[in-house]
Amino acid sequence: MNRNNAYAYLLLGAVVLAGIGGFMFSDSLMADEPVSSGPSYSTAVLSWTVAGADIDSMTEDASNGQEETG
Amino acid sequence: MAKKRQDKKIFLVSAAALALVVALFLFGGQITGKGYTSTFSWTVVDSSSCNVLNTTAACPGTLALDSTTACGVEVLLENTGNNAATVTLKMAAAAGTEIGGTSPYIEANTVDSESGSSTENNINLTDSAQTIASAFGYGTSADLIGNNFTIHIPADASVSGAQNTVLTYACA
Numbered sequence: 001m002n003r004n005n006a007y008a009y010l011l012l013g014a015v016v017l018a019g020i021g022g023f024m025f026s027d028s029l030m031a032d033e034p035v036s037s038g039p040s041y042s043t044a045v046l047s048w049t050v051a052g053a054d055i056d057s058m059t060e061d062a063s064n065g066q067e068e069t070g
Numbered sequence: 071m072a073k074k075r076q077d078k079k080i081f082l083v084s085a086a087a088l089a090l091v092v093a094l095f096l097f098g099g100q101i102t103g104k105g106y107t108s109t110f111s112w113t114v115v116d117s118s119s120c121n122v123l124n125t126t127a128a129c130p131g132t133l134a135l136d137s138t139t140a141c142g143v144e145v146l147l148e149n150t151g152n153n154a155a156t157v158t159l160k161m162a163a164a165a166g167t168e169i170g171g172t173s174p175y176i177e178a179n180t181v182d183s184e185s186g187s188s189t190e191n192n193i194n195l196t197d198s199a200q201t202i203a204s205a206f207g208y209g210t211s212a213d214l215i216g217n218n219f220t221i222h223i224p225a226d227a228s229v230s231g232a233q234n235t236v237l238t239y240a241c242a
Binding site for chain 2: 040051
């Protein structure tokens, strides 16, 4: 292969690479497609404090007036 | 003579390469419609999106047994999309599980925090999504609603002490 052939193939490789680059560049300019979004979700926390049940009165109710034995 | 033939070969190879480059550019342009530099473009996003501005609502004080209490703190919800939305709300579990006893309930009362924001429903929260607001607008001055809560603790509630539940809002 003489020097002229080498230059020719070098030139060919360069322009092919430039062409591929150009193709990719033009593809990257494509605008974003319209997007339709689905439902969006958000969360929150609801907190509260409940007064403790009156254990003594519940025990009293449960005993139903019966006297303790033993 | 041989030199001339060599020059001709180089010329042909170069011409073929140039033709290939032109073809690649044209091909790319036809595929994408963007063969030329774009100077004006836009993206249309069809969005139904809501944002909770404060993520906690606490009922102050201690709720007595056999009492019904309106909680003082509301959850604020803003329509951050560009569509009128329908908002649903559910809690993690039914009131029977969260509070227990006979006929407990947590009511969500939805109000316009900015006038004309939506059409509201007041609901008793369950673990299934229910609509609390429809036609929820996205205009800057009419895109805000708030949730107040009323809790009924029956006399025979099965839980005591600090409680909480996760509320899930969905906008579509």
